Each structure stands twice: as structure tokens, then as C-alpha cells.
Amino acid sequence: MPRDLLWINGETMPAEGALLPLEDRATVFGEGIYEVAIFYDGQPFMLREHLERWEQSAAGIELVSPGTLEEREARICALVEQSGHLDALVYGQLSRGHARRNHLFPDPLAVAPTEFWIVRKAPVHKPECYRTGVRLVSQPDERWAHCHYKTISLLPNCLAKERAHRAGGYEALLYREDGTVTECSSSNAYCVRGGVVWTHPATNRILEGVTRQAIMAAAASLGIPVREQAVTLEEFKQADEAFISSTTMEVMPVTAVDEAHIGAAKPGPVTLRLREAVRARVMRECGIPQAETA
Ligand SMILES: Cc1ncc(COP(=O)(O)O)c(C=O)c1O
Structure with a gap:
């Protein structure tokens, strides 16, 4: 039975009911980047291009994307496989992490970014x-x-x-x-x-x-x-x-x-x-x- 899965900062869990810290910069400032990619029959379509755009978007708002493109690609493919969804939609989001609310960026050495990926069944258009x-x-x-x-x-x-x-x-x-x-x-x-x-x-x-x-x-x-x-x-x-x-x-x-x-x-x-x-x-x-x- 396929299940919706979440990977967040290294941990995998059911997507349902997962929470972000209240003061994540994504929630208080709407600050962050995201990607939406699709898999059919368990295979990604143009995932590389999505991940290249992820890196460009992160650099564009001075956000350091942790790890490499290849690591991210492998992680997403593994998560989709683990979910059991063959036609899957993956949503990924990256923010500067959670810190006491302040417009200035938190010190990246003290505050880790929040990265998560959710896998769900792909929507079907009429x-x-x-x-x-x-x-x-x-x-x-x-x-x-x-x-x-x-x-x-x-x-x-x-x-x-x-x-x-x-x-x-x-x-x-x-x-x-x-x-x-x-x-x-x-x-x-x-x-x-x-x-x-x-x-x-x-x-x-x-x-x-x-x-x-x-x-x-x-x-x-x-x-x-x-x-x-x-x-x-x-x-x-x-x-x-x-x-x-x-x-x-x-x-x-x-x-x-x-x-x-x-x-x-x-x-x-x-x-x-x-x-x-x-x-x-x-x-x-x-x-x-x-x-x-x-
Ligand atoms: C504003 C905007 N333009 C274009 C697109 C289409 O992009 P893609 O073909 O990569 O899904 C999207 C997708 O979310 C979008 O949000």
C-alpha cells in the first residue's frame, strides 16, 4: 500500500501530521525556495533540471543548499521508492531554518537550514x-x-x-x-x-x-x-x-x-x-x- 512520506533534515516519517517549528523563516517571513517534480512508473521526469533550478533559486536568495545535487537526487529517488507511489509528485522546500524572529539572516553556523521533501500520489488532470x-x-x-x-x-x-x-x-x-x-x-x-x-x-x-x-x-x-x-x-x-x-x-x-x-x-x-x-x-x-x- 503506497504511503505519503516526508523526509526532513535527515529523518523520514509519515507526511500526515508533520510539523514545522513555529519560527521557521518559511512560516514567519515566507522566505524560502521550493520545487515540484514528477515521477511516472517509479521513474523521474527531468528531475535534474528541477534540481538545477533549485540551486539557482537558492543562490538567488542567498540561501546555501546543503549537500550536492547528486545527493539530493538520490535521496528523492529513494524516498519515492520507499513510498510505494509509482506516479508520484514530490514537493521540496528549503528555508534558512528556525531562529528568533529577526529580519536579518541568522548566523548559518548556528542555525541549520530546514529542508524537506514530501512524496504523494501525482494529481490527474481531467x-x-x-x-x-x-x-x-x-x-x-x-x-x-x-x-x-x-x-x-x-x-x-x-x-x-x-x-x-x-x-x-x-x-x-x-x-x-x-x-x-x-x-x-x-x-x-x-x-x-x-x-x-x-x-x-x-x-x-x-x-x-x-x-x-x-x-x-x-x-x-x-x-x-x-x-x-x-x-x-x-x-x-x-x-x-x-x-x-x-x-x-x-x-x-x-x-x-x-x-x-x-x-x-x-x-x-x-x-x-x-x-x-x-x-x-x-x-x-x-x-x-x-x-x-x-
Ligand atoms: C509561476 C510558475 N510559472 C511556471 C511554472 C511551470 O514550471 P514547471 O514546468 O517547471 O512546472 C510554475 C510551476 O509551478 C509556476 O509556479
Whole structure:
């Protein structure tokens, strides 16, 4: 029987009911970084890329990530195996540790960082969403200037997603004051215009998704041109096709934004080719036989 497991600072225990010290800097300051990675059939998909981004995010907020990437990778794989979950979602978080509340960083020689990893069953997105495409609801991008670090301070993301959800949207499509689209609250955003995929460049204004990397590689091998340039919300709404991506969704077609239909209001051909290519890579790298997938 699979069980949800937690590894925290060297100890493994059931994930249910585990506690963090009250004055961990993650709880009092929302200070820390995180990663979300996925396993299929017991095999990781692009785990290395997730762990590389973990190190970049840690360095970006002056947080020393203990140990090496290889040690972390081995530990996560062992934890997933121990959990018994074959299709598993792993969530990892790192903070500067717990110390009496003070904005100044604690002395790293006196206070150890808090690192934990939780393994759970991977979520399954509704197959009809992939068939019909989803609706996005636009929301102002009110985040800070370092969105390229995967930090746990996600209040603007949560507000945007909640408001989009209340308005009947699947995700929040974020736009900046100048009207340009950045990404979604927990996924990257793309539109297709005249056969070209447009997406915001990987600057400090977006999180460069690991799935985005897979999409870029798939587009290159399929000969689909990609333009890393921001478009306005109006341009996005007038696109021929649109889609969003994340680790758990892979490529999700978008068929409406606010009240506007995108293209023919059904998943477009470029979107479907990219979805299929990313799916095929997942199956190849995780050793899943073709027949097992939805
Ligand atoms: C703001 C944001 N953008 C993009 C992504 C997609 O990243 P990935 O493909 O690595 O899951 C996420 C995932 O959590 C995210 O939070």
C-alpha cells in the first residue's frame, strides 16, 4: 500500500501530521525556495533540471543548499521508492531554518537550514480539459521582480488563481501594467500566431518552467518556430491557438481567455503536436509503454 512520506533534515516519517517549528523563516517571513517534480512508473521526469533550478533559486536568495545535487537526487529517488507511489509528485522546500524572529539572516553556523521533501500520489488532470481546452481569466501580475526564482512567497499567485477560479477560469493569465502577458499563476503561457509559438522570454519576470524547456526542445525538433517575445493581452486573445504548461499538466490547450474564444475554440494543431511530443518524451524517459497512457 503506497504511503505519503516526508523526509526532513535527515529523518523520514509519515507526511500526515508533520510539523514545522513555529519560527521557521518559511512560516514567519515566507522566505524560502521550493520545487515540484514528477515521477511516472517509479521513474523521474527531468528531475535534474528541477534540481538545477533549485540551486539557482537558492543562490538567488542567498540561501546555501546543503549537500550536492547528486545527493539530493538520490535521496528523492529513494524516498519515492520507499513510498510505494509509482506516479508520484514530490514537493521540496528549503528555508534558512528556525531562529528568533529577526529580519536579518541568522548566523548559518548556528542555525541549520530546514529542508524537506514530501512524496504523494501525482494529481490527474481531467481528460476532458485536454479534449476541449480550458479557459483562462486575466489578472494583473502583482508579483515581485525576481519571478525567475522559485520562492515560496506566493501570495500574489494565490490571489490571482483564486480570483480566476471564482470567475470560472482554470488558471489566471497574468499581465503587467504595460499590458503584456507574462505567464500564469502556476504555469507558463504561450500563444500561436501564424504558425509561430510566442512566449515571454525567460527573464526575471517569469519562472522558466522545466516543461517550458521540454516544449522548446520539442518545437526545435519538430521545426516549429518559437519567438521568445511578450505579447499584449489583446494580442494573446486574438491568437490562433494558446496553451499553458507545467510539470503536472504538461501541455494544456487553452480555448478561451476571459470572454474571448481563442481561434476555433478547440485545441489547435500546433498545440496538439507539442502536447504529443512532450507526452512521448515522458513515456520514453519514464519507460511507460504506449498503451498505458490516456
Ligand atoms: C509561476 C510558475 N510559472 C511556471 C511554472 C511551470 O514550471 P514547471 O514546468 O517547471 O512546472 C510554475 C510551476 O509551478 C509556476 O509556479
